[in-house]
Structures are given as structure tokens and as C-alpha cells.
Amino acid sequence: MAKTTQSVRTGTQRGPVAAPSAASAYRLDLDGLRGVAIVLVVLFHIWFGRVSGGVDVFLVLSGFFFTGLLLRQIESGGAVRVLFTVRRTLRRLLPALLVVLSAVVLAAVTLRPITQWADLANQTLASAFYYQNWHLALASSDYLAADPSVSPLQHLxxxxxxxxxxxxxxxxxxAVAWTLRKLGRPAQVRPTLLVLLGALAVASFVYAMAGENAxxxxxxxxxxxxxxxxxxxxLLAIAAPWLTMPRVVRTVLAIAGVVIVAICGELVFGAAVFPGPAALIPVGAAVALIxxxxxxxxxHRPLLLRWLATRPAVELGGMAYSLYLWHWPFLIFxxxxxxxxxxGPIGGLGVIGVSLVLAYATRHLVEEPLRMRSARALAAAQAGEPTDRSRTFSLAPILLRLRKPIGALVAVIGLVGIGASATWHIAMGANGPQPPTSLDPVDYPGAExxxxxxxxxxxRMRPTILEAPxxxxxxxxxxxxxxxxxTDLVTCDYxxxxxxxxxxxxxxxxxxxxxPALQILGQQHGxxxxxxxKMGCPLTVSDDISYKGETIPDCHDWSRKVIDRLGEERPDWVFTTGTRPLDGPGxxxxxxxxxxxSQLADRGLNVVAIRDTPWLRHDGVRYRASDCLADGGDSTSCGLPRDYALNPVNPEAEPASRFPNVFPLDMTDAVCAADVCPVSAGNILIYHDEHHLTANYSRSLAPALGRAMRPILHWW
Known part of the structure; x- marks a missing residue:
């Protein structure tokens, strides 16, 4: 590494440092840490179906590098060059991202059914404009084991x-730099930022801790x-000049940091608790290594850090961004x-191998040439001076000459991918197919x-596969x-x-x-x-309730309010589900x-406990009826064997016999044939997703449901 000038990485960009020192020397070992972290992310996604904590390490390093860059801008020139910084950051991030997004769009159009295109178009736009996290939050997506039902862009x-x-x-x-200049105290930038960013960090941590429970x-x-x-x-970047410690402490920190980074994914199930207090484990490991x-x-750094600074680790760190972009969509497809x-073992190795090849090609054929900016970089490369912190680019002259055509090609690829997604998004959003509000029972007998x-x-089957959602x-x-x-009760009458x-x-x-079926019966029979x-919350008195593997901590409190309200209002009957599917058959x-x-019996309430309808799943993988049909399946092949979906005998029948207030109701024969539970019947699609009835099929259930409830309610 040159002693006069050094490249400084933010995780997204570089800038010159005027006066190198031990405090400002670029940390090659942290590049290596980035490489180790991305390997763990990939391995845990592919073979363990869980998060490793590697992303949390990435976030700490990104904050360290990027804040350090901005500080050097302030201390060298007194201000942050906002537009310059934004432009350089986008030049570092966007080309590889656009290439991957376009590849995913092409793969989706080729391999995925048309019913999935709208959501993928939405997520493509969300990823390209950096609001994918909010898109997923609003959709209440989980981040559990990777399976074919998961978006290939969820990782973004x-x-x-x-x-x-x-x-x-x-x-x-x-803003801080400008304010301090106006106040005549530019030298106070680090103390000011320590206080300000420290307060924000504490507020964010408290917010995350509360959000884990909420x-x-x-x-x-x-x-x-x-x-x-x-x-x-x-904060570490700001306080770096003042942070010193004995060698033995550094050695302990290095060993503890590497070990914790390696085993974090096994120590804690991060998808269920990050970024709450449990995230202190990977964050603390990254802090220890810094x-x-x-x-x-x-x-003079500890031996483990010198190992992290070796060429293989640093090269892997250089590909970390591209490898992260590629591995997940390739795995999902x-x-x-x-x-x-x-x-599986062989398939996983194949995914890793292809992802590494794509990451290497993206880094060297897209990222590097577009980062090389000037003839000075070309001259440096020709003179044998390093233009990258880890190695000399032997291909730098060639890549620089290809910079413009590569940039134009990436721009065209990005415009095509983003344009196609935007077009589909607009078409489906503004003029998307709408299901019928009523169907002729002669042409559409449905459940009958x-x-x-x-x-x-x-x-023609209605709703269609595009109307179903x-x-x-x-x-x-x-x-x-x-x-x-x-947790508040939301009540409405039908x-x-x-x-x-x-x-x-x-x-x-x-x-x-x-x-929809009960609405018809209520109007008919007064x-x-x-x-x-409440979404995902069957009535419960348990503290441990989950939906698709994710806990719903406020379900117990909500259920308690419902039970108390039922005791106060004393409806004639309570209608709720009495069974649920197992992870395997039945x-x-x-x-x-x-x-x-028992709680309802104590309040003198009578209960109609209806058997739940089958959930579409194959080998533990959920799938949507409309996706299966769009992919060439039919009502039977997309359905489930009845003996797999449900037990031969209604499991609520025997326990209900011990409760004189509970009346089991089994409508299986209105959603399943003798040997199969299909995804459509009587020209009506049964499911609008993996396990919920369409409103139209529910309406078609009214006659059968009325016949089954009549001897229970005695209202007609």
C-alpha cells in the first residue's frame, strides 16, 4: 500500500486521504471481514434456512466506512460535498444492482407464472429506488427459510x-458541518457528532427493542x-483517534470477534429477534474486530486480523456486494x-459456484471499469501503481477504454428491466383485473x-388467476x-x-x-x-402463538379482550375455527x-367450531393455486390428496363431545372430493392464495353451510 496516498472504502466509494496514519490507514482486514461475513450469509441462506448475522456485520462496517469518509471531507475541506457524495455512491451501487434486477426480471418472465409478475415488478421498482424494506414491511413478509414461495428480491x-x-x-x-462553521466552531465536529449520533443510536436501539415485542x-x-x-x-469512525488499548486486549477482541461472527447464526434465530437486543451479538463482534x-x-495488528487482510479474504470482500446481490435470486429460482x-449438498454447491462466477464477472466487468474515472487512473495503472487497495489491476487500461460502452450497456439493461417492471406495475395497478361481485349459480354452482x-x-373459471388476489x-x-x-378490537356487523x-x-x-357465506345466510334468516x-391470530389463551413460524406476541392480549367482550355482549352463538393443519399430513x-x-363455557357461550379448510403445501412448501394453474396445472393436479390434507376423522369431534357448549362443524365435503381437495370446483376458484377461500367460493358455500348449521342454530 502506498504511503503517500491511499484508497479509502466506504463500502460504496473511495476518496483520497491527505495524511495517512495508523488511525487513518485503510483497514484491509475489514475487507476480509466483509468477505467472511458474506460467506456466512450465503451458507446460512442455502443450507440452514436462517440468517447468520452477517448482514448486521455489514451494516456496522458500512456505517464505519461511510461516516469516516464524510468526516475526512469535513476535516479536509470544512464541508460535506453532498451531490458529489451521492453521485459517487450511486455510481458504485447502481450498475451491479441494475444488472441483477434486469436478470431477475428476465428470469421471472421466463420461469415464473404470470401471476407472480405483478409482485415482482413492484419489488423490482422498490429495490431500484431503495425502498424495498418498506415494501416488505407493509406486506408483512417474513424472512424465514428460503423456499420457492419467497421473492428472489427479498434480500435487497x-x-x-x-x-x-x-x-x-x-x-x-x-448540516452539522455548516452549522459549526457558522458558529465559528468547526473543530468541534467530532464531539458534536458523538453526542448527536450517540443520542440517535440510543433512540433507535430502544425503538428496535420495543418493536420486537410489538x-x-x-x-x-x-x-x-x-x-x-x-x-x-x-460512532466508531468518529471516536477512532481516541480509542487505544493494550495488545492483550486487542488479541482477545480479535479472537472473540471472529468466533462470534462465525457462530452467531447458531447462537440466535436472528429473523425472529433482530434488530432488537439480540443483534448486539453480531454488532458487538464487528465492533470488537474494528x-x-x-x-x-x-x-502490528493481531494475527487473526492479519489473516483477514490476506489476498484471498480481501478478494472475497471485494466481491461481497456482487455476491450478496446474486446468491439469493439464484437460490430462489x-x-x-x-x-x-x-x-441440499450438491445443489447448494452449485448455487455457490454459479453465484461466485456471476459475482466475479459483475465486479470486474461492471463495477471496476465504471469506478475508474480518469486518465490519471489509467496512467497509474500503466505505471504499475495500485488503483485498488487490494491489488494492481492488470486489466485497468482495457477496462478504462471499455468504460463508456460498458456504462451504456448497463444503462440500457437497467432501463429495459426497470421500464418493463414499471409498465407492468402501472398496468396491473391502474387497470388490474377485478373479480366479479356475484356469479350466476346455474353457470357457477361452486361448492354445490x-x-x-x-x-x-x-x-370460464372465475375468479381468473389474475383476479384471484x-x-x-x-x-x-x-x-x-x-x-x-x-391489539384494539375492531368490530363490524354483517x-x-x-x-x-x-x-x-x-x-x-x-x-x-x-x-361472505354467513352474510348471505344472515340476510336470508334474519x-x-x-x-x-385479527390477522394470523386464532382465538387463544396461550402466550406462544405464531403464524408461518413467526410469533405474534400481542395475540394473547387481543384474544383476552375478545373473550371478555363476548362475555359482556353475550351473542347467541360464537363461530370460530376448531382445527388447524399440521406441519406434515393431517x-x-x-x-x-x-x-x-373452557373460557367460553365459563361465560355460558355456545360455540360453532368449524373445521379449517386445507392449506396448499407440497413437501412443506406453500404454493398459491393461481400460480400452479398459471404454470400449467389443473384443478386436480394443483390440489392436495384428501388424506394428506386432512385426517380421516374430524379431530375436533372427540374433544368437542366433552364440551356441551361446543358444536363441531365439518364442511370438508363442500371443498374436497372423495379423494382430492381441488383448487377449483363448480367453475369457481377455491383459493385466492395458499389457504384462504375466495369470496366468490365462500358465497357459493352458503347453501351447504346453511344446511349444516340449521340443526345447530335452529333459526330456520
């Missing part, structure tokens, strides 16, 4: 968080909840094509074809179901709203999807349907449901 939430941080910290430091789905992607991890790195080599010349939830043998004339039950469209983070008799429908969306519903009535029945 972290790029969005970093991009938002880069912009915010650039503007903030520019709504972890949102918390995981929330930029402010993540900010403290980046701010910790920024401190272990701080204010030391490279040759591989799993989707293979129809598996995990890649299964339950009563009604004839099925030839007619919008064919939702009334509470969802009316805002009458509590979302993930709401059926005959003036009736004296009341059927209270309570629980999760699997109680909700019977509302009873009110009152809903008390379904069950868990003890928690029996505890709820």
Missing part, C-alpha cells in the same frame, strides 16, 4: 436500509430500527424450479358441485380485521344488522373467509353477523383451542 431490503442511511447521514453531517415483521425491515447498527459503526486493529499499522424447500352434486356447465372477504376490504400490530339474534365470528382470517378478527385440534372452549 438491506441494500435499501443502507441506501437510506447513506443519504440521511450525508445530509445530517453536511411487531417483529415490521421491526425487521424498519429503517429506524436498523439505524443503530449503522450508527454504531459511525477496535482490535484500530490505531495500529497493519503489521433454483428452489422454485426444483420444487424443494432446501438446496361437491356438496350436492349440482351440474357444472362449461364456463383481489377476491377477498368483506372484513379485509372494509378494514374490519385487526392487522399484525393492532348479515341483518337490525336483527336481535347475533352470531359472533371471532379469530383469524380462517374464520373471516366464511363471512341474524346479525358480528366480526372480531390436521389437529390443539390443547389451546380446548382451553378457549
Amino acid at each position: 431490503w438491506s441494500m435499501s436500509v443502507q441506501g437510506q442511511f447513506y443519504l440521511a447521514i450525508t445530509v445530517l453531517l453536511a 411487531n417483529q415483521s415490521w421491526n425487521y425491515y424498519d429503517s429506524f430500527a436498523r439505524a443503530w447498527e449503522l450508527l454504531v459503526g459511525g 477496535l482490535a486493529g484500530n490505531n495500529l499499522e497493519p503489521e 433454483y428452489l422454485s424450479e426444483r420444487g424443494r424447500p432446501m438446496a 358441485a361437491l356438496a350436492a352434486g349440482a351440474p357444472v356447465p362449461h364456463a 383481489a377476491d377477498l372477504p368483506y372484513p379485509t376490504t372494509d378494514g374490519c380485521i385487526a392487522d399484525w400490530s393492532t 348479515g341483518d344488522r337490525t336483527a336481535e339474534r347475533t352470531l359472533a365470528v371471532v379469530g383469524s382470517s380462517h374464520a373471516e373467509h366464511w363471512i 341474524f346479525r353477523v358480528r366480526v372480531m378478527l 390436521d389437529e385440534t390443539p390443547q389451546d383451542y380446548l382451553d378457549v372452549w
Whole structure:
């Protein structure tokens, strides 16, 4: 490394440092740490189906490098060059991102059914404009084991968080520098920033800690909840000149940091708790490694850090960004094509190998030539001077000459990919297909074809595969179901709203999807349907409730409010689900449901416990009916064997016999044939996603549901 000038990486860019020192010397070992972290991210995604903590290490390093760059701008020139910094950051980040996004769009159009294009177009735009984390938070997406149902762009939430941080910290430091100049105290920039960023970091950490308990789905992607991890790195960059310690302490920090980074993914299930207090584990490991080599010349740093500064580790760190971009979409497309939830040993090695090749090509054919800016860089390369912190570019003259055509090609690729996504987004958003609000029961007998043998004339299936996502039950469209983070009761009335008799429908969306049928029955037979519903939350008295593997901590409190309200209002009947699917074949009535029945019995309430409908899954992988049909399947092949979806005997029947207030209701014969549970019946699509009934199919269930409820309610 040259002693007169050195390249300084922010994780996104470089800038000259006027006076090198032990404190300002570029940390090659942290490049190596970046390489180790990305390897762990890839390995844990591919073979363990969980997060490794590597992304959290990335966030700390990004905050450290980027804040350090801005500080050097202030201390060398008295101000932050905002537009210059933004332009250089985008030049570093966008080319590789646009190439990957365009490749994903092309792969999706080629390999994925048309029913998935709209969501992928939305996520492509969200990723390109750095709001993917908010898109996922609003969609309440989880970040659990990778499987074919997961978006190939889901991993780009972290790029969005970093991009938002880069912009915010650039503007903030520019404002601080300007203010201190006006006050005549430019030398106080570091103390001022320590106080300001420290306060923001504490506020962010407290916010993340609260968010873990309130709504972890949102918390995981929330930029402010993540900010403290980046701010910790920024605070280290600010305080670096003052941080010294004995050699033995540095050695201990280096060993502890490397070990914790390596095993963090096994120590904690990060998707369920990061960026709350548990994220202190990977963040603390990154801090330890930064401190272990701080204010030391490279040759005096602990042995582990010198190993991290070796060429293989540094080269891997140089490819970290591209490898992160490529590995996830390639993994998801591989799993989707293979129809598996995990890649396996051989498949995983193949994913890693292809991802490394793509990352190497992207770095050297896209990123490097577009970062080389001037004839001075060309002259330096020709003179044998390093233009990169890790090695001399032997291809630099060639790459520089190709810079303009490569830039033009990347721009065209990006415009095509982003343009195609924007076009599909606009087309589906403004003029997307809308499901019918009613269907002729003669042409569309729906559930009656299964339950009563009604004839099925030839007619186009409705809703269509593109209409299905919008064919939702009334509470969802009316805002009458509590979302993930709401503990307040949201109540609405359907059926005959003036009736004296009341059927209270309570629980999760699997109680909700019977509302269109109950709406018809209520109007026909004169009873009110009152809903008390919450997403993913069946009525429960347990403290441990989850949906798709993610805990819903406020479900217990919400359920307690519902049970108390039912005791106060005393509806004539309570309608809720009485079973749930098992992870493998069949379904069950868990003890928690029996505890709820006891609570309702204590309040003198009668319960209609309906058996849950089958959930579409294959080898543990969820899939949507519309996707399967769009991919060439038919109603039967896209369905499930009945003996796999459900037990031969309704599992709620026996325990319900011990509760005189509980009446089990099994509508399986109205959604399943004798040997298969199809995805459409009587010309109506049964599911609008993996496991919820379409509103149109629910309406077609009204006659069969009415026949089944008549001997229970005795209202008609």
C-alpha cells in the first residue's frame, strides 16, 4: 500500500486521504471481514434456512466506512460535498444492482407464472429506488427459510436500509458541518457528532427493542430500527483517534470477534429477534474486530486480523456486494424450479459456484471499469501503481477504454428491466383485473358441485388467476380485521344488522373467509353477523402463538379482550375455527383451542367450531393455486390428496363431545372430493392464495353451510 496516498472504502466509494496514519490507514482486514461475513450469509441462506448475522456485520462496517469518509471531507475541506457524495455512491451501487434486477426480471418472465409478475415488478421498482424494506414491511413478509414461495428480491431490503442511511447521514453531517462553521466552531465536529449520533443510536436501539415485542415483521425491515447498527459503526469512525488499548486486549477482541461472527447464526434465530437486543451479538463482534486493529499499522495488528487482510479474504470482500446481490435470486429460482424447500449438498454447491462466477464477472466487468474515472487512473495503472487497495489491476487500461460502452450497456439493461417492471406495475395497478361481485349459480354452482352434486356447465373459471388476489372477504376490504400490530378490537356487523339474534365470528382470517357465506345466510334468516378478527391470530389463551413460524406476541392480549367482550355482549352463538393443519399430513385440534372452549363455557357461550379448510403445501412448501394453474396445472393436479390434507376423522369431534357448549362443524365435503381437495370446483376458484377461500367460493358455500348449521342454530 502506498504511503503517500491511499484508497479509502466506504463500502460504496473511495476518496483520497491527505495524511495517512495508523488511525487513518485503510483497514484491509475489514475487507476480509466483509468477505467472511458474506460467506456466512450465503451458507446460512442455502443450507440452514436462517440468517447468520452477517448482514448486521455489514451494516456496522458500512456505517464505519461511510461516516469516516464524510468526516475526512469535513476535516479536509470544512464541508460535506453532498451531490458529489451521492453521485459517487450511486455510481458504485447502481450498475451491479441494475444488472441483477434486469436478470431477475428476465428470469421471472421466463420461469415464473404470470401471476407472480405483478409482485415482482413492484419489488423490482422498490429495490431500484431503495425502498424495498418498506415494501416488505407493509406486506408483512417474513424472512424465514428460503423456499420457492419467497421473492428472489427479498434480500435487497438491506441494500435499501443502507441506501437510506447513506443519504440521511450525508445530509445530517453536511448540516452539522455548516452549522459549526457558522458558529465559528468547526473543530468541534467530532464531539458534536458523538453526542448527536450517540443520542440517535440510543433512540433507535430502544425503538428496535420495543418493536420486537410489538411487531417483529415490521421491526425487521424498519429503517429506524436498523439505524443503530449503522450508527454504531459511525460512532466508531468518529471516536477512532481516541480509542487505544493494550495488545492483550486487542488479541482477545480479535479472537472473540471472529468466533462470534462465525457462530452467531447458531447462537440466535436472528429473523425472529433482530434488530432488537439480540443483534448486539453480531454488532458487538464487528465492533470488537474494528477496535482490535484500530490505531495500529497493519503489521502490528493481531494475527487473526492479519489473516483477514490476506489476498484471498480481501478478494472475497471485494466481491461481497456482487455476491450478496446474486446468491439469493439464484437460490430462489433454483428452489422454485426444483420444487424443494432446501438446496441440499450438491445443489447448494452449485448455487455457490454459479453465484461466485456471476459475482466475479459483475465486479470486474461492471463495477471496476465504471469506478475508474480518469486518465490519471489509467496512467497509474500503466505505471504499475495500485488503483485498488487490494491489488494492481492488470486489466485497468482495457477496462478504462471499455468504460463508456460498458456504462451504456448497463444503462440500457437497467432501463429495459426497470421500464418493463414499471409498465407492468402501472398496468396491473391502474387497470388490474377485478373479480366479479356475484356469479350466476346455474353457470357457477361452486361448492354445490361437491356438496350436492349440482351440474357444472362449461364456463370460464372465475375468479381468473389474475383476479384471484383481489377476491377477498368483506372484513379485509372494509378494514374490519385487526392487522399484525393492532391489539384494539375492531368490530363490524354483517348479515341483518337490525336483527336481535347475533352470531359472533371471532379469530383469524380462517374464520373471516366464511363471512361472505354467513352474510348471505344472515340476510336470508334474519341474524346479525358480528366480526372480531385479527390477522394470523386464532382465538387463544396461550402466550406462544405464531403464524408461518413467526410469533405474534400481542395475540394473547387481543384474544383476552375478545373473550371478555363476548362475555359482556353475550351473542347467541360464537363461530370460530376448531382445527388447524399440521406441519406434515393431517390436521389437529390443539390443547389451546380446548382451553378457549373452557373460557367460553365459563361465560355460558355456545360455540360453532368449524373445521379449517386445507392449506396448499407440497413437501412443506406453500404454493398459491393461481400460480400452479398459471404454470400449467389443473384443478386436480394443483390440489392436495384428501388424506394428506386432512385426517380421516374430524379431530375436533372427540374433544368437542366433552364440551356441551361446543358444536363441531365439518364442511370438508363442500371443498374436497372423495379423494382430492381441488383448487377449483363448480367453475369457481377455491383459493385466492395458499389457504384462504375466495369470496366468490365462500358465497357459493352458503347453501351447504346453511344446511349444516340449521340443526345447530335452529333459526330456520
